[in-house]
Structures are given as structure tokens and as C-alpha cells.
Amino acid sequence: MAGLPLMVLLGLAVRDGSTPVDDWFQDSRGSGLGRLLVFTDYRTMLLALAVALGLALYRQRWMLAAVLAVTPVAAVWLSRLCKQL
Numbered sequence: 001m002a003g004l005p006l007m008v009l010l011g012l013a014v015r016d017g018s019t020p021v022d023d024w025f026q027d028s029r030g031s032g033l034g035r036l037l038v039f040t041d042y043r044t045m046l047l048a049l050a051v052a053l054g055l056a057l058y059r060q061r062w063m064l065a066a067v068l069a070v071t072p073v074a075a076v077w078l079s080r081l082c083k084q085l
Contacts, residue, residue, distance in 0.1 A: 011082065045072075 018026075025037060038044055049072060056065040 007082065008085075011085075 025033070029037065049068065053065055053068045056062075056068055
């Protein structure tokens with residue numbers, strides 16, 4: 001919860017635009033630096049989530065599997081809620 005005030009301040013500073021750092025990364029697509037954006041690509045995230053979920057199910061870690069399934073949906077919902085605030 002300690003990061004929540006920081007996120008609110010960041011949201012107030014950015015509003016509905018992007019920061020110069022965001023623009024810099026977006027302008028770097030195709031370069032060596034732009035390759036770092038692979039970590040923010042939804043396909044990379046889905047693959048990592050699928051592997052983690054598959055391992056949790058294989059090892060019969062039911063609570064971990066449930067958390068892995070619910071967390072992304074909750075994070076998107078919470079992000080949208082906070083942006084509205």
C-alpha cells in the first residue's frame with residue numbers, strides 16, 4: 001500500500017498523456033533499446049503467465065494457480081478504476 005500515493009501522484013502528473021520517457025521508448029522501436037519493449041508485449045506476458053499457470057497446475061499448487069488466474073484480471077480492473085479516479 002505504500003506505493004499507492006506515489007501511483008496517484010504519477011497519475012495526476014501524467015493525466016491522459018504519456019511521459020517523455022514513454023515517448024522515448026516508443027520512438028526507439030526497431031533499435032537495440034526498442035527490444036526492451038518485448039517485456040511489455042502482451043504475447044510475452046501471456047506466455048509467461050501460461051507457463052507459470054501450467055507449472056502450478058502440474059505441481060498441484062491449486063492456490064497458486066488460482067492466484068495466477070485471477071491476478072491479471074484484477075490488475076487490469078484496478079488499473080482502470082484508479083485511472084478513473
